[in-house]
Amino acid sequence: MRHFTQETPALTGEPVAGADFTARCSHSQTRFWLLDQLRPGDPSLHVAARWRIAGRLDADTLVRSFRLLLDRHEALRTSIVAEGGRPVQRIAGPVPLPFSEIDLSGLPGDRLEEALTLADAEAGKPFDLTRAPLLRVTLLRLGRGDSLLLVTAHHSICDGWSMVVLAREFIAVYGALIRGQAPNLPPQALHYADFAEWEISPAVAAAAERDLAFWARSLRDLTPLEWPPDHPRRPGRERRFAARSRRIPTELGLRMSACAREHGATVFALACTVLLGILGTRTGRGDVAIGTQVLGRDEVDLEGIVGSFVNTLVLRTDLGAGGASFAERLAATRQTILDACDHALAPFDRVVQALAPCRDGLRPPLVSVNFRLRPTVEATQSAGAFPEPDTAPRERMACGPIRLTDLDYAATGSFFDIDLELALTEAGWLLTCEYDSGLYEARTIAGLLDDFERSACAAVGMRLPDPIPFAETAGRSSATGAANRAGAATAADPAADHHSPDDLLPVLREIWREMLGQPDLTDEDDFFASGGHSLLAARVVARIEAATGRRVPLWSFFEAGTVARLCALLGGEEPAGVRHHALQEAPQAEGRPGFTAIHHAAADQELFRPLAEALGEDRPFATIQLESRLPPQEDTLQRLAGAYREAIDAAQPEGAIRLVGFCRSGVLAFETARQLAAAGRDVPLVVLIDCWEPGYFRRLRPLAQLRARTAYRRGRLAALLRHARRDGAGYIASRAGLWLRANPAWRGLLRGLHRIGLASANPEEAFWRVTDELDALALAYTPQPYAGPVLIVRSESIPVAAALDPMLGWRAYAERAETLTIPGFGHEGAFSLTGCRVMAAKIHLMGWR
Helix, strand or coil, X not given: CCCCCCCCCCCCCCCCCXXXXXXXXXXXXXXXXHHHHHCCCCHHHEEEEEEEEEXXXXXXXXXHHHHHHHHHCHHHHEEEXXXXXXXXXEECCCCCCCEEEEECCCCCCCHHHHHHHHXXXXXXXXXXXXXXXCEEEEEEEEECCEEEEEEEEXXXXXXHHHHHHHHHHHHHHHHHHHCCCCCCCCCCCCCHHHHHHHHCCHHHHHHHHHHHHHHHHHCCCCCCCCCCCCCCCCCCCCCCEEEEEEEXXXXXXXXXXXXXXXXXXXXXXHHHHHHHHHHHHHHCCCEEEEEEEECCCCCHHHCCCCCCCCEEEEEEEECCCCCCCHHHHHHHHHHHHHHHHHCCCCCHHHHHHHHCCCCCCCCCCCCCEEEEECCCCCCCCCCCCCCCCXXXXXXXXXXXXXXXXXXXXXXXXXXXCEEEEEEEECCEEEEEEEEECCCCCHHHHHHHHHHHHHHHHHHCCCCCCCCCCCCCCCCCCCCCHHHHXXXXXXXXXXXXXXXXXXXXXXXXXXXXXXXXXXXXXXXXXXXXXXXXXXXXXXXXXXXXXXXHCCCCCHHHHHHXXXXXXXXXXXXXXXXXCEEEEEEECCCCCCCCCCEEEECCCCCCHHHHHHHHHHHCCCCCEEEEEECCCCCCCCCCHHHHHHHHHHHHHHHCCCCCCEEEEECHHHHHHHHHHHHHHHCCCCCCEEEEECCCCCCCCCCCCHHHHHHHHHHHHHHHHHHHHHHHHXXXXXXXXXXXXXXXXXXXXXXXXXXXXXXXXXXXXXXCHHHHHHHHHHHHHHHCCCCCCEEEEEEEEECCCCCCCCCCCCCCCCCCCEEEEEEEECCCCCCCHHHCHHHHHHHHHHHHHCCCC
């Protein structure tokens, strides 16, 4: 930057005359201009700051102060106009300051609440990019010596750090003017137009190209992560945003800061590690990426310039190493952040263009979840990347008769579906989430904030807060407390030898802490809130089985969640044999009809939650599952269904029983319903989701069987190619990986290699073993006719052809069956939000009241 020599005249207190001139737009300004062309007046393109000021503000001096700031900073006198179809900066001489004053001091009640309502409305008022200044100021008087100053600007001329610059300079200028003195701010060596020219200098352009190559390599095969939405995306809808905040407890904030320092990281890096772990756990993804912003002011001379410097970076991490400790994951996240900041010259728009991700126009490119640290007036470090304030108390910014006590921002919307911000306030750390309220319910976001606090507690070795019921949040719910235990029923399985809880506890505790890499975990710390995930859970189970010599059903691990509860379960203090889990208890709706999901081969009862919620939150919905390993005497599907019938009778001794089953468990649901009906129970409906009658293909005549199998394979291949074109080669790889893991021959080879010490134990072996056993029972099963209502649901993964029975082979056995096709591809695609809503609508139409 040595060749820039332009200087700013010293402030005199009066507007400085000058002629308009034009300059090229920066990359950021070009992006914001394009977005404004696409969505004129979009408030998410605004930066709306709220300055809480103590002391009596003189309106005339306030206006004079801002006029001097407009003269000092060219960006505040800049408009964006089109010349030849391209945007350019038009920098004006003196411009009037849009200013208004509203006195709320005479209002009764909470004047601050009324002020914040006005602030939100002010933040949403549109700008005309062709008319400078793209900034306005509103003074809200709350009382004697208490004011809220609203400073709203368009993102094309301002960013969050610029608001910090303006706040500092305003306090200094106002203090000088009120004392009758000339402001004494140092002259600026550079202006924003100089930065825009610097961006295209040969050296910087070459560096940006190198950074672009880095991002092209790093993000080449990235599949964007999406936090599961509560509502489907709809073309043409207007994006609506809401915000929710969570105050981080003081002790937790102090421990986060201490833990970060201990590991040579920042609180931002630690918080990122926590968030990435939550996203991986909740979505089942090992490859997780989020967005963040850098201030883009690596040069000291840029720190005091008002303008739009921010750039978006992608933080991508691999959570596949399930045995990694939190310290190891923190170190990896820290390195990811450093690598990203080292390659921050490539504008995000160019990164998107270079990668050319599949775009459907409804989703943000590359990342849909964003996490950033708010710049504050206390930040004193270089503003190049993530300026992080010291957590020690500081003096409020003050000069003369006024002082700035708080700098907050209004929620104006975001480019992302979920946008989290961590800010240090006088009361401690504050976590705020802006979210697309057309996609997510408030309780879903509350659940995300709950998960963050609980995971952060576990990460820093702090005792977790009291559990929060699922009805209040949308977070993951582990089966805890007497309510769930009271709903459990014990099947007539052979009792296993029980160990004393006193003997089991130290063994389980040691394994738990070692596998999570957290030696200070208590016996009440939740496994998943402490950074665990499904794959790691399977590995922990294998370690426990090896150490104790007894089998631990994977579902019992999911059900317990803590060392103490798992110890009690394995020690015989809690019922075993059957897991009966209420996804929705709906106590406020006694007698309302509900559903029970037969859930045998998998361990994730949350699979059915979207369907439960689509049917109505006032409707009871439970899942029931026997132990993962089939007892030897239950060697037929009929006997296994009989055990389920007994468990259902024990859990719900009277009233109507509605069953739902998925895939092979659907066969089990059909037979269980038949036995319940034969025993005199009322079974108004059975729902079979993506469930073929197991003997359908082999019972066809040879020519019909050939046609059916050919049509089935052709349909599956066509669907696979459609998704490969949409999602890229990564989709083919994921499907091939699933096929390989499900292949008995491949798993047999892994077992053999493990026995001779050439491979580690397969953590998914227990799941596939149960699946194989159920598959064998289903293939040997011949259904008996059933007279009750049956709904056959088929997702896009089921091919449609004239040679294939649209009833999936159940036509001959279900006398009152109906079929329904729903959207959703993949093994569990039927449980997409749209698919579940279609299912729920059909169930209601079939007379479910």
